[in-house]
Amino acid sequence: MVVNSTIVVEAGEVFDGAGNRYVANPETVGDGSQKENQKSVFRLQDGATLKNVVLGAPAADGVHAYGDALIENVVWEDIGEDAMTIKEEGHVVIRGGSAQHGSDKMFQINAPAKLDIINFTARDAGKMIRQVGGSTFHTEVYIEGSVITNMNEAIFRTDSQTSKVTMVNTRYSNVGEKWYNVEHVSESGN
Numbered sequence: 001m002v003v004n005s006t007i008v009v010e011a012g013e014v015f016d017g018a019g020n021r022y023v024a025n026p027e028t029v030g031d032g033s034q035k036e037n038q039k040s041v042f043r044l045q046d047g048a049t050l051k052n053v054v055l056g057a058p059a060a061d062g063v064h065a066y067g068d069a070l071i072e073n074v075v076w077e078d079i080g081e082d083a084m085t086i087k088e089e090g091h092v093v094i095r096g097g098s099a100q101h102g103s104d105k106m107f108q109i110n111a112p113a114k115l116d117i118i119n120f121t122a123r124d125a126g127k128m129i130r131q132v133g134g135s136t137f138h139t140e141v142y143i144e145g146s147v148i149t150n151m152n153e154a155i156f157r158t159d160s161q162t163s164k165v166t167m168v169n170t171r172y173s174n175v176g177e178k179w180y181n182v183e184h185v186s187e188s189g190n
């Protein structure tokens with residue numbers, strides 16, 4: 001279906017897309033280019049769940065999370081400006097699903113957060129995870145049971161000396177520097 005204005009998943013609610021494909025109206029939401037200020041296809045309020053959704057092209061500015069969120073079995077067929085942005089402090093869990101074809105970022109962290117990525121397939125982007133440039137807040141990234149291929153720059157890039165990444169039981173290849181400026185890395189079983 002064509003999304004003409006951002007779909008808001010209210011606090012604590014579950015949006016189950018039942019496997020349907022959602023594409024942005026390029027005129028009103030965003031064309032999926034690298035232009036900033038596109039709107040998101042989905043906006044997740046605190047405690048929202050988004051599941052069983054396919055984001056087709058154009059995917060505009062993807063998914064915006066405002067607080068805690070569960071993003072389960074969501075497939076980005078062609079990442080837009082980016083795939084998912086943490087806009088407000090919270091704990092965001094991405095479980096299952098995949099994302100591909102990003103010109104630059106896949107997951108963008110713009111507020112202090114925990115981001116867990118479990119059983120996810122990430123391929124073909126600039127970097128998988130970026131903490132907003134120049135920020136020094138503390139973020140914790142946890143990656144488990146995932147497959148990561150073809151990142152030009154890194155899996156995680158940050159400018160914060162306190163941010164951490166843990167990666168376990170994950171297969172990866174051709175991921176650039178892997179950890180770009182990350183001071184605290186813990187890995188096992190990869």
Ligand code: DGU
Binds near residue numbers: 036081082105133
């Ligand atoms: O270059 O503000 O990529 O949320 C700085 C920009 C950048 C953000 C970010 C986002 O940090 O636009 O899409």
Ligand code: CA
Binds near residue numbers: 036081082
């Ligand atoms: Ca951006």
Ligand code: CA
Binds near residue numbers: 032079080102103
């Ligand atoms: Ca793309």
Ligand code: CA
Binds near residue numbers: 061081082085108
């Ligand atoms: Ca963006």
